[in-house]
Each structure stands twice: as structure tokens, then as C-alpha cells.
Amino acid sequence: MRVRVLVRLKPGILDVQGAAVKRALMGLGFTEVADLRVGKVIEVELDAPTAAQARARADEMCRRLLANPVLEEYTIE
């Protein structure tokens, strides 16, 4: 079973990396960029009997290791 986890900084937390990338894109002429945020994508291949169980386990992984609940939010796809 393949699960995709997206980990992003919470809205309101300054995304320094995103700001730097946005600035670099502006410098290259991509002036249409209004906003840009950088996060992590974690693709997990795991053994689970059902998709719902794979998702539940991925959620537990996020809570215990993959995401920092103070600064980050995550979604599982």
C-alpha cells in the first residue's frame, strides 16, 4: 500500500525557504508568482490489509515522528 504524506508549515509560520525560492524566481523573471511555500512529501510503502488501515498507521507516524505539531500540519493522500 502506498501512502503519500504532505508536511507543511502551518499558516502564519514564516516559511523562510519558500520566501527565498520566491525571491529567486522573481529574479529569474517569474513575476507572476504571488505566493510560494515549500514543504516535505514523504512517500511510504507499507504493508497493511486495507487502505484505511494504511492511512491510520501513516497518521500515527505523522503524530509520532514525521510532523512537528507545533510548527507543521500534515495531510495524508
Next chain:
Amino acid sequence: MRVRVLVRLKPGILDVQGAAVKRALMGLGFTEVADLRVGKVIEVELDAPTAAQARARADEMCRRLLANPVLEEYTIE
């Protein structure tokens, strides 16, 4: 227009961060993890008249800045 870019290491390139995370998960008892890879997600909000044009510009951003074509591959969603 909102575009999501996923940047991952090419298959065959050693993902050191992914290996470290996998190992940490194993140590926490998530022994069902068979494979894990870590990449970047870049969410871009940009002005473009159509979704196709937004995508084309995002593709150009990837080629010029966001992805390293030697080590990485990208997908746009």
C-alpha cells in the same frame, strides 16, 4: 491559480534522509514500512489566464530553478 510541484530524487539515487526516517520509524515499532522516500512539495500561487498556462510556467520554474535535473525528477499537479 494554485500549482503543486513535487520534487523527488530519481529512482536509483540514494535517499539518505528517507533511509534515516525509515530507520527511525522501525525503531518506533512501525515495522510494516517497506520503503520510504522524502521529497519536496512546492505550492505556488501564480497569476495565469488558464490552468494549462500556469502548468507550463511551473514546468519552466522547475527546469530553471526548482529541480536539479541530474538528481531529481518532478511532477506538477
